[in-house]
Amino acid sequence: MNGNPERHRTGEPEVIGYYSRIACLVCLLIAWSAWTTHGQEQEPAVTEADPNTAAEADSTGAGGDPLLVPANSTGEVDFSVDVSGFRGEEGQTYLEFYFLCRPSGFTLEEKDDGVYVATFEIDLSIIDEQDNAVFQSVQQREYQTDRPVTITRRGEERVVLEQIAAGVAPGTYRAKAIVTDLNSRRSGEAEKPFVAQPLDAAELSVSDLQFSTLIQQAQEQNRFTKNGLLVLPNPLRIFEKWIEMPEDGSYKPRNLFLYFEMYNLTPDSATNEATYDIYPSVTSHANEMTFPLPPKQNRKVSGSDGLDVIALDYMTFPEGIYTLEIKVRDAQAGTEATSSSVFEIVQPPAPPPPATVLTEDQAKRGRRQLAIIASKRERELYDNLDLEGKTEFLIAFWRMRDPTPETPENESMMVFNERFSYADYQLGGAESDRGSVFIRYGQPEEIERHDSDNIMKSYQIWYYTEGVQGDPSRTTEGGRHFFVFGDRRNIGRYELVHSSARGELYNPYWRQDLLLIDESQLLEHRGYDTPTQSRPLSAPETDPGKP
Template identity: 30%
Template sequence: MIRWMEMVAVFCLLGAAHADEWPGKSGGDLRFFVDQAAFKGSGVTTLVEFYVLLEASQLQYVPEGGQFVSEMDLSVELTDSMGTTVGESSWTRRLSVADLSKLEEGGVPYRDVTGIQVAPGRYDALISVEDMFGDRSGALRLPVEIPDLGSDRFAASDLILASSLSKADKESKFTKSGLDVVPNTTRRHLLGQPLSAYVELYNLSKGEDERSKTFVLGYSLTDSGGVKVKSFPASRIQKPGVSAVKTITAETEGLDPGRYFLEIEAFDTGSRQHVRQRRSVLLASGQSSPGEEELSEDQLRQLRYYRSISTLASKEDLKVYEKLTGDDQGQMRFLRQFWKKVDPTPGTDINERLIEHIRRMRHCDDYFSGRAGQLGSDTPMGRVYVQYGPPDDIERDVSGTGTKPFEIWYYGRYEFVFQDRNALGHYELVHSTYPGELNNPMWRAQTF
């Protein structure tokens, strides 16, 4: 089972460079999830909302007035590239329960939200939660890019994936435009169940005739590669004014478990302007192990990258690592020492070599195609890219005249030649001038 503390170790070594995926999960001894979404604010500002989800049973409760209460301080701080605070929000929450046994059973989620008005731009967000009675705390720092929604162009807010969405009987902290929109902060959704979302559209044109007084809204589910796997009928909708609020429901039956994107597209028939927004979601079958349920797909991917040392480690190190198979704690201790050993700046908090390693593996998985079930980082191109980095230059021949399609990657005076032997897009290493690599100067004359 993958342990949460393993991921804390990974994220600590990664530093801030790979904390760019929302939602995020805190470090420290108080665990919580955070997601965010941007909406049109006052004037030229943008309202960015932060959604916090934590398991209430983690908190310390004390008896008070016949019940048991806990208290926590929450804060969000936005800083610019110079470290200057440009917006912040802090608040205190008290929770109460009548029976502590309910907490011991687990499954008592607490959700909260706060909003900050800020100018569009790129910032760092620091989210902190402190248990005032239990002396426990957690924190999470993630970069956030605030879009410009204050211009006159047709625009859309971020999508909120909702764990529940209904007409509001009374105002609450999750009420938006007369609807109670409780965010799915983890973006983890049960496969087969309808997926609900909320979006706002801004700066709709007035329109001169009946047709131009409408807008068209369509939506779809795409896989991680951007391929549509489910499309839903588009609707032509009468404009209620210069802005509109829409809720959508996407069926997820018939899909495989994994990461997808819910994507909306809107077209203003008056201004002829188009806008698109999407939000990632992890469709889970409900059969994952408890350890896997704690991690998002991206976090699991980062953990795999952290453990993938075959292209970097010596034969002696690999033998030691392989002997630790089945000993999760032993492997993690080994990996921590290994990454410290290859850190070019051990006196700093950031391990640049680890960050570069994960960047390379991400690139390979995103852009290289392998055989069925093969990740891009596991292909021959992926192995070379991860081991040696991006090439200085690439020569491509996909014409198919006389030879099979090939690519030559140049690293200074060395070259790596990859050939698509079966014309299926699967490139294999057929020659290299780098010492220790496959050397076959006659590769052009050979027929496979």
């Protein structure tokens, strides 16, 4: 596929989203010798291409040099940014900045028609070597979905692709990108150093290589179309090795796509067609071995400028970091030009067994759990979903709270479920006061039990001597927090009447709520002549068990 490159400036369509595989099937590793069998670049039969290949991984490891790899954000909004350069107008380099954002970092707002919308802003600045801002663009975008869940029960995360174009003179720059969620005002920031190559010289030259997850003929114009093609970028430049073997056991390739442009080819004077050859090769960063790929020869283009696309089956590549080089040879003039870029192949772990849809009883139990740990907005979202949606919601809810996502166990969910079950059967229910405290704060280090007597109703004091949830900074001056539960109704049901923990019920007069006799009689019993005399209201908080 080739032709003369043109710069398209199109309208701003709705954000295009696609799925990024997080959990993938274990694929069959094929020997290096199979490269020449299956590693053929192909004319892009793009209808078979699947955009679900942008990996959930850290692209900063690919190559090490920030000039060579995409940039990942820091802050509360997670995104990655990459850039490619092409020949622009009037000696400038035309730049395309590619963004991959994860909606899990956005706050989705429900609209009246049942659509959930995230509104966010991209602030892109280009700064030269003298720290002068030579370009700035602030653009507002929207992400819309009919589901508030950003991670499906198949372990896939929905992602958002964005693209912003710019033009600068050739030189060395750094791009500063800030993505802000306008609903929550959370933001993330990334800096991407890059070199804008001079592509307007008289000799043969090749643009930057744009790694893509899908290239096909464009059906309509949007920010991802150029020269009649829909080119979906892969801002991570990471491709996952996963495969679903057909039932007949035949091999099924997975392609990465490469878009690039060539300038100043020498056309034949009679036909005005230029003929060129492409020699791709891949170099492994692990062993520095270079493997030539089959060439594409006798390619023709009308005029002196053209574009080309390569579809490369990467399923036979071992996991690792690579440099892909494209060498273009002008058949008429005999001149050559090259362009190269770093990419990475990753092998995800085997996925967990497929999740089944919750039953009605399981969905109700999930709702009871959310009542303890989830926000009001999250509970409302859950209530409006069907059973499949509730299943996806709970998977996403706990995935975002997994302290060790690299392991198959979700420790937070396991601890919560254990506490929930114990509270349900041993503490009068997970929704009871004691059950709620146990689930949220864990097992107390000490429990004082005071049975009912002639003066006071039964009560318990739970101590957290190492601090609430093991945090020593949350203890009182006496070195421990406490929760007081009293049987106020005298029916064996303990209710929270006082606590020293922040955000919990604070009632220093809790003992008066548990008195069995009239307060004036209690004062007389303790030696006070009249109710107007001063009396102790409660024991010091460092030791609430004192009478």
